[in-house]
Amino acid sequence: MSLGKRIMDWSAQAARHSEPGPGVTRLLGSPEHKALLADLDGWMQQAGLSTELDGAGNLVGRTRHQPGLKTLIIGSHQDTVRQGGAFDGMLGILLPLAVLQQLHEQAVTLPVNVELIAFSDEEGARFSSTLVGSSALAGTFNPDILKATDRDGVTLESALRGLGANPDQIPALKRDPSKLAGFLEIHIEQGPVLESLDLPVGVVSAITGIERHKVHITGKAGHAGTTPMHLRQDALLAATEVVRAVNDLCQNTEELVGVVGELNVTPNAVNVIPSAVELTIELRSPVTRIRETARQQLLAQLNERIAGHACQWTHERVYEQQEVDCSPAIQQQLANAIATCGWQPHTLFSGAGHDGLAMAKATPIGMLFVRCTGGLSHHPEEAIIEADADAAAEVIKLAILNWEAPV
Numbered sequence: 550m551s552l553g554k555r556i557m558d559w560s561a562q563a564a565r566h567s568e569p570g571p572g573v574t575r576l577l578g579s580p581e582h583k584a585l586l587a588d589l590d591g592w593m594q595q596a597g598l599s600t601e602l603d604g605a606g607n608l609v610g611r612t613r614h615q616p617g618l619k620t621l622i623i624g625s626h627q628d629t630v631r632q633g634g635a636f637d638g639m640l641g642i643l644l645p646l647a648v649l650q651q652l653h654e655q656a657v658t659l660p661v662n663v664e665l666i667a668f669s670d671e672e673g674a675r676f677s678s679t680l681v682g683s684s685a686l687a688g689t690f691n692p693d694i695l696k697a698t699d700r701d702g703v704t705l706e707s708a709l710r711g712l713g714a715n716p717d718q719i720p721a722l723k724r725d726p727s728k729l730a731g732f733l734e735i736h737i738e739q740g741p742v743l744e745s746l747d748l749p750v751g752v753v754s755a756i757t758g759i760e761r762h763k764v765h766i767t768g769k770a771g772h773a774g775t776t777p778m779h780l781r782q783d784a785l786l787a788a789t790e791v792v793r794a795v796n797d798l799c800q801n802t803e804e805l806v807g808v809v810g811e812l813n814v815t816p817n818a819v820n821v822i823p824s825a826v827e828l829t830i831e832l833r834s835p836v837t838r839i840r841e842t843a844r845q846q847l848l849a850q851l852n853e854r855i856a857g858h859a860c861q862w863t864h865e866r867v868y869e870q871q872e873v874d875c876s877p878a879i880q881q882q883l884a885n886a887i888a889t890c891g892w893q894p895h896t897l898f899s900g901a902g903h904d905g906l907a908m909a910k911a912t913p914i915g916m917l918f919v920r921c922t923g924g925l926s927h928h929p930e931e932a933i934i935e936a937d938a939d940a941a942a943e944v945i946k947l948a949i950l951n952w953e954a955p956v
């Protein structure tokens with residue numbers, strides 16, 4: 550059986566471990582998670598890996614330990630968003646698993662020890678906590694999150710115990726960076742770039758930095774029939790300037806994307822001039838300098854454009870996450886493997902967050918993106934094709950066989 554076929558078969562089987570409804574819904578500590586782990590554990594053992602469920606609910610499969618060699622951690626998350634797809638996360642577990650199984654069957658000696666990890670939670674769809682599994686390994690896990698509750702009042706701690714994990718052991722999961730040979734994640738692209746280039750895989754340069762702002766615009770309510778147009782202080786009209794300014798700036802700046810995704814209009818009535826608008830601005834870039842420059846330009850423009858509508862405004866940065874660069878050495882190793890397989894190595898950045906955000910605190914990281922159909926992700930119709938799974942598996946096999954720990 551080809552690696553691609555095995556990956557697709559496993560993916561279909563894993564996707565059955567889902568809450569009822571469209572797509573795949575598999576949350577941390579759920580019965581579906583527990584059932585998936587049983588399957589994964591069996592597949593890992595068939596691949597010659599020794600398995601362990603750690604205190605953070607990560608299922609870890611280890612290759613035969615070779616003394617004196619560093620450990621390459623490969624992995625991705627088992628959880629999904631609600632009504633997500635079959636490949637976001639799972640591909641990064643099942644694809645390297647198929648590769649390790651084949652290498653095991655061929656009795657190939659690896660140049661590193663490998664830990665394949667199915668991280669317990671990355672999406673944070675059940676508890677308002679992301680990167681539970683990977684932050685435990687990086688030593689950045691915040692124990693206060695164990696008290697976080699889901700919609701039914703169940704705590705993260707009890708969900709982990711229900712899975713058979715012992716959260717008391719989380720502090721001991723922190724990896725010693727001197728023993729690691731890097732972290733590698735394979736993930737569907739979740740965007741349309743590789744498809745537009747007709748390439749099965751791409752090398753990730755960085756995981757994006759993100760900042761979010763809350764903007765409050767104040768105008769003046771008035772009768773929409775009796776207030777002359779030139780005397781209005783229409784807060785929604787001022788808000789359209791924000792929407793337009795964010796879009797214009799991002800359209801004209803390389804490696805910057807942004808959106809106004811949320812608007813709350815007061816009083817939101819058919820015949821009243823809007824008196825206030827609350828809105829959000831999100832900017833993402835893999836380069837801090839680009840994001841900061843964009844923010845300064847944007848705020849300066851908005852001062853002028855909102856004042857033009859006789860409105861006042863305030864803004865507050867409510868979230869910021871620095872970008873994480875992928876290791877240049879790992880990028881090069883992946884590019885070499887891609888070129889050897891006969892594909893053009895293309896580099897792109899990740900506009901979404903990933904486990905590498907946490908793992909970068911422990912060891913240099915690298916990511917390989919796999920083309921997904923229509924760029925669609927976090928959606929029941931999320932898909933990849935078998936030929937791409939096969940191509941990516943061949944790339945990862947070569948990368949593992951030639952792995953050198955980045956310095």
Ligand SMILES: [Zn+2]
Pocket residue numbers: 626637638671736903
């Ligand atoms: Zn993901």
